[in-house]
Structure formats: structure tokens, C-alpha cells
Amino acid sequence: MGEVRKLQKKLRQIENLEIKISLTLEEKIKVSKKGELRSRLAELLLQHSGPQQIQGIVGKEEDKMKRQVEEVTEQLVACRPALKIAREERRENERIDGSQTDGRGETHLPVSPSAEEQEDAEFKSRKQTWEKAKFRLRTLEGHSDIITCAVAVDNLVISGSRDTTVKVWHVPTATEQRNLGGHSGGVTCLSAPPLEYCRRLARVFDLAEKERFVLSGSTDCCVRIWALSSGQCVKSIYTFNAVSSLCFTPEGEGFIVTGSDAGKLQVWSWSSLENCQSENAHLDAVTTLQSQGPLLFSGSAEGCVCVWEVSDERTEPLRRLHVWGPEVTGCGGDDGRLILSPRGDRVFLSCGKASIRILNWRTGVMTRLTNHSSTAGVTDCVNQIPGLLIGSCFDIINGESTINLFSLPQSKYLVSLTSSDLPRILCFAAWLTASGDHRWVTGGRNLIVWEQLPGSFKKRGDVTVRRDSRLEYCLLESDRDSEDEQSEDSIPQDASETEEPASSSWLSCVLQ
Structure with a gap:
């Protein structure tokens, strides 16, 4: 399978070349x-196909994965009696004197569903809906040319492209409303400030x-x-560096933070x-740049993630709190494109691998959420909307693109959407x-x-x-990847084991 891995790597490199600016x-x-x-x-995959291959996992790899699944299943089965005893003990402790008596003279209070049971019921309901x-x-x-970025404002979608234009679209009618031409280079990033800050600038x-x-x-x-109503450029800021990312941070009077292709941040x-x-x-x-309350998260092509505190009470608004390099994040490499989405103490990362990385930015602990059933997948986007984690996945072998949905906060797999x-x-x-229905835009x-x-x-x-039955389980695991992602197929285990307790975060969760 050595040639297969080499071809997969070459195709991955080519796919990433195609989305470069030039x-x-x-x-x-x-x-x-x-x-x-x-x-x-x-042709090679066809030659290797047969009883020893399951979706690109062959021979020893398949046997290894089966053993891993069997071991985890045995562990889960072994844990069930203990869990049952623990639940019964908890219910026994909830009995108090003066409650209603059953036919055997024992007193009980109605037992409310546990938080675990409530989460399971909520997950099942959400899964059935999707x-x-x-x-x-x-x-x-x-x-x-390729669309590199998109944001939504009310019923409008604004998109930026390598063709140097920014376009405004009226979504209900699927029509172009405005063409904002003014850049002389490819548009790399967009950001829409909150309404209250727009009012200030309007004045x-x-x-x-x-x-x-x-x-x-x-x-x-x-x-x-x-200005979206007129399409007028009200201000142009020259940064002296090619802008590769930007973010509006609603802290104090508000700040625009830009990232350059040379690694510089400017506020x-x-x-x-x-x-x-x-x-x-x-x-x-x-x-990538994303804000969450008074925090700013930056990620770079070499796979580094920095966490900054933003304050308008200092001469220099940014103060670095943490920095985690590629040896921790497992990102970086040929693709050179890291995207992040923060949630409380965790940051979800996509970096061109088959999995979504999850970084606890306080401790540096990394886990991994499988977003594709084999190493042939490329995760380009990771995003959040209330109750959902969304990861895009592209299969470099067959060219199929998929959106995978996971339930938050457990990060449990729900469904895959494709066309x-x-x-x-x-x-x-x-x-x-x-009406509460979803509208999405992909570029x-x-x-x-x-x-x-x-x-x-x-x-x-x-x-x-x-x-996808191969994503059925909550696939969170410790992250120590090899260079060619041979261990990408993860060991199923319960997400609750790696989920951070709600009380551990001093920051209320802000979904970007």
C-alpha cells in the first residue's frame, strides 16, 4: 500500500495547489x-479490494482497527453493571422520609432523569430531526474564480473571491444585489461587525x-x-502587508484585527x-482569526495557535495568554491552511487532515474527532451554530464533498449531508x-x-x-499523529470522558 499512500499524498498536494491565489x-x-x-x-485500490479491505483500510490495519473496536466494546460492556449499580445507589440516596409509600411500605420520591439521560434524549431527538x-x-x-470567504448579514450573503471582487447577494431571490469592486488583489477574508458597532460608525x-x-x-x-446599502467603500486601510485574515473584536469601543501572510497581527x-x-x-x-468575548484566537499556516486577551484599557490591546505549536496541535504541513472555531475552553481546528482537532487552549490537551472514515479525507472548514458543530470533508480519491454534523456539547456524530x-x-x-429553519452558504x-x-x-x-456507520460512535481520542496520518482512524469512546466540565470555564460560551 506504499504507492497508494504516495498517490494520496500527491493528490492532497494538488488539491491544495488548486486553491492557492496564484x-x-x-x-x-x-x-x-x-x-x-x-x-x-x-486501479490500485481495485487491485487491493476484496475481503481484506474495508474503505481503504486493509490487512493489518483492518485487523488492528477491529481489535481496537472489540477492546473498547468489551470495556463498555464491562462498565455497564458498575454504571447500573451507581445509578441505583444514587436513586437510593435520593429517598427521604415523608415521601409517598409504595405497596411494600418503602418510601420514595419521584426520581428526575439524570443529566446524562437528558443529554441522551436530547441527542436522539436531534438525530431524528436531522x-x-x-x-x-x-x-x-x-x-x-474561487470563492475564499463568505459572511451572512440578515437576508444578505457577502462573498469574497480570488477574482478581486466582493459581491452582495439577496438570498431569498438568489440574485446578485451589488458588486463591490475596489481591491486590486484577491479577496482573502470578510468580517461583519455587530449592529451596535455599525451604528457608531454610521454616525x-x-x-x-x-x-x-x-x-x-x-x-x-x-x-x-x-456600506452595504449603497455599496460605497467608506474607508480603506493600508496595512503594508498582504492581508490573509481579519476579525472584528467587540471589546470596548471595538477593534479590527488583521493577520498578514508573513505572520504579523495588527490592531x-x-x-x-x-x-x-x-x-x-x-x-x-x-x-484564521476568531473572537470569543474578551479573547482572540489566531492560527497560522505552520500549525500554531495563539490565544490573546483583548482590552481597551491598555495602550496595546492584545496580550498573549497561550501559544501552542504544531507539535501540540498536530496541524501544519503541505496544506498550510488552518481554520479554527472556539467554544469555551476548547478550540475546534481544521487543517487539511481527515479529522477535526480539538484543543483545550488552557491545558494544551489535544483530542481528535474523526470527520472521515479513512485517511483520504480533507477537512477544510469547521464552524458552529447553536447546538451544532459542522465540518466539511472532501475525499481526494473520488472528489466527493460532504458536510458532517455533530451535536454540541458532546461532539456526537449526527448525520452527513451531500449532493x-x-x-x-x-x-x-x-x-x-x-421560522427557525437553517440557511447556509458554502463557497x-x-x-x-x-x-x-x-x-x-x-x-x-x-x-x-x-x-456513516464508521462515524457512529463518538470518536474522540488522544492525538499523536504520524506524518502520513496512518493512525487517522480513531478508537471509539465516550465523548463525556474528554468533555470539559461546564464549571471549568470562566468564560461563558460564545458561538461564532
Whole structure:
């Protein structure tokens, strides 16, 4: 299987080359060989197929995985009597004098369901709901190159592309509302400030109080602030560095934080739009920035994650609390694209591997959530909406793209969503409609709106909802990966063993 792994690695590199801002002649030649390599890989997998292969896991690897599953199953079975005894003891301790008497003269109080039982019931209900979900897909035509970023504001979606444009779309009608042209380089990132901060800026520029703004960053070293109602660029900030990521931090008067392709973080005051701090934070491009309350999280191409405290009471608003390198996160490598999504003490990471990494940013403890059943998967996006963790997955062998849903806070697998010819998903935005239905937008080679249909809708949706039996269990495990991800298929165990207690977090959970 050595040649199979080499071909998988080459295909992974080619897929990542295709989403770069620009390609050299040598890189273009490599990309042109993708079809040939994929055909050769399919032939090899066919030759190795048979009773000893299960979805790319063959021979000793299959036996090892079976033994692991059997061992964990035996452990779970062995634990059941102890759990049963513990529950009975807990119920016995809940009895008090003066309660109602049963037919045998014993006194009891009604026993409320335990927190564990309530969580299980909630999970089962959520799983059943998503198994019946229907979506309609609509493609938004307009960009001429890869869509790199997208955000949602009310019924609008704003997308940025390598074609240097920012476009505003009216989702209910799936039409382009505005084309915001002004950048001279590819657009790499977008951010939408909260409404109250938009009101403050609107007063500065003497605009309507209800005006909404969006920020865009580009390889042309500029951050532009756009008024959505008119499409006017009200301010352009020159950063002296190609902007690879940005984030609005609603702390105090508010700050814009930008990350550069050289690893620098820069902080800009929202009230004055002046630079108030520059920090050489990373050794490589800052590929992701996310805020959570008074905290800012930054991630870079080399696989490093930094946690910062943001305060408007200091001359320099950012103060670094923690830094975890690639030896801890398990990220970095050929793909060079790390995306993060924080939740309390945990940070969910996607970095082009088949799993979603979960970092406890206080302790540096890493766990791993399987997002693909073999090492041929690429996780590009990780995001959260209330009650859900969402991970995109792209199979480098067959070109199939999938969205996997996990229930929060347990990180238990719910369902997988896919559609025919769904392209690789490089960015994701989500929100709820007034009726409580989901609307999502995914970007990559195409910009696609996912609109959840009501349960009473009779026709079949455009999305296939399925459950992957290989992701059935809560697949959290200690993370010590080899270079080629040979151990990517994880050992099933209960998520509750690795879940952080709610009381351990001093920060209330903010979902981005």
C-alpha cells in the first residue's frame, strides 16, 4: 500500500495547489496530472479490494482497527453493571422520609432523569430531526474564480473571491444585489461587525442608523469598509502587508484585527481607524482569526495557535495568554491552511487532515474527532451554530464533498449531508430564518445556498442525508499523529470522558 499512500499524498498536494491565489508554471503542470493520478489510484485500490479491505483500510490495519473496536466494546460492556449499580445507589440516596409509600411500605420520591439521560434524549431527538431534514440547493452565479470567504448579514450573503471582487447577494431571490469592486488583489477574508458597532460608525460617516458594514481584506494589503446599502467603500486601510485574515473584536469601543501572510497581527481602533498595535505573532501566514468575548484566537499556516486577551484599557490591546505549536496541535504541513472555531475552553481546528482537532487552549490537551472514515479525507472548514458543530470533508480519491454534523456539547456524530457534484467546500456561513429553519452558504469553486425545507414539504430535497456507520460512535481520542496520518482512524469512546466540565470555564460560551 506504499504507492497508494504516495498517490494520496500527491493528490492532497494538488488539491491544495488548486486553491492557492496564484500558481507557478511548475505547479500548473502538477495540477494537470490530477486526473491521471486519480485513475492510477483507483486501479490500485481495485487491485487491493476484496475481503481484506474495508474503505481503504486493509490487512493489518483492518485487523488492528477491529481489535481496537472489540477492546473498547468489551470495556463498555464491562462498565455497564458498575454504571447500573451507581445509578441505583444514587436513586437510593435520593429517598427521604415523608415521601409517598409504595405497596411494600418503602418510601420514595419521584426520581428526575439524570443529566446524562437528558443529554441522551436530547441527542436522539436531534438525530431524528436531522435524519429527516431536506434542503434545496441554489447556485449563485457571478464570481469568475474561487470563492475564499463568505459572511451572512440578515437576508444578505457577502462573498469574497480570488477574482478581486466582493459581491452582495439577496438570498431569498438568489440574485446578485451589488458588486463591490475596489481591491486590486484577491479577496482573502470578510468580517461583519455587530449592529451596535455599525451604528457608531454610521454616525461617524453621517449615514443612516440602520446601515450595516462589512470588512474585506485582500492580498493588495488593504482592508476596505463597505456600506452595504449603497455599496460605497467608506474607508480603506493600508496595512503594508498582504492581508490573509481579519476579525472584528467587540471589546470596548471595538477593534479590527488583521493577520498578514508573513505572520504579523495588527490592531486597528474601530472609533478612529488608526493602528494601535503591531505584533509579530506567527512564523507563517495567519490563516484564521476568531473572537470569543474578551479573547482572540489566531492560527497560522505552520500549525500554531495563539490565544490573546483583548482590552481597551491598555495602550496595546492584545496580550498573549497561550501559544501552542504544531507539535501540540498536530496541524501544519503541505496544506498550510488552518481554520479554527472556539467554544469555551476548547478550540475546534481544521487543517487539511481527515479529522477535526480539538484543543483545550488552557491545558494544551489535544483530542481528535474523526470527520472521515479513512485517511483520504480533507477537512477544510469547521464552524458552529447553536447546538451544532459542522465540518466539511472532501475525499481526494473520488472528489466527493460532504458536510458532517455533530451535536454540541458532546461532539456526537449526527448525520452527513451531500449532493451530486458538490464541489470542495472552502468557506461556510450559516444562520436561522425567522421560522427557525437553517440557511447556509458554502463557497469554493461555486457559491451555493442551502435552504432547509419545511417538514411538510412533499418533494424530495436536493441533498442526500445519510449516516456513516464508521462515524457512529463518538470518536474522540488522544492525538499523536504520524506524518502520513496512518493512525487517522480513531478508537471509539465516550465523548463525556474528554468533555470539559461546564464549571471549568470562566468564560461563558460564545458561538461564532
